[in-house]
Amino acid sequence: MPSVDSSGVPTPSRLEGKGKAIVVCWFLGLGCLVSWNSIMTIADYYYVLFPRYHPSRVLTLVYQPFAVGTMTILAYNEAKINTRKRNILGYILFFLSTLGLLVLDLATGGKGGVGNYIGICVLVAAFGVADAHVLGGMVGDLSFMHPEFIQSFFAGLAASGALTSGLRLITKAVFDKSDHDLRKGVGK
DSSP states (O other): OOEEOTTSOEEOSSOOSHHHHHHHHHHHHHHHHHHHHHHHHTHHHHHHHOTTSOHHHHHHHHHHHHHHHHHHHHHHTGGGSOHHHHHHHHHHHHHHHHHHHHHHHHHHTTOOOHHHHHHHHHHHHHHHHHHHHHHHHHHHHHTTSOHHHHHHHHHHHHHHHHHHHHHHHHHHHHHTTSTTHHHHHTOO
16 A cells, blocks of 8 residues: 555655656756856857957846846746746747857858847847746756755756866867867857
């Protein structure tokens, strides 16, 4: 006979798939910050394209108000929002914003200009909105589950910084002496 929790709901005697769920949570954490960390890595490339616009400072200042503003709105309307749809929307927005940065760079041929810079700022604002959707939603959902899930999610967040730093070191070593090394290596 299965055991019963305080609310009278039977609890399973054996948890199945817990290891797989921990791995999935780790990848969700990794996917949450790897896009923003990549933007910070590309800052050297943006400094070459936009030397007068101070990209690393401005992009951070564009990102933060959208992240905090969206988080405030979502927290205020928390009872009315489907958290799973919120999470999915955030991850889709991360994907589309990252894809948008690649398409913008390919479409403009890596040329500077105020129009391209504004386009990058719009996409960075979308990163802020996506981050607010995903971080709050995932932490909220995972906090109701096993503690190992939220620990794995935060380990994935930390791993995104380590992964991005490692990839930056590799690209610097590979493209250090080549033509157009900043565009190919995305950061020098």
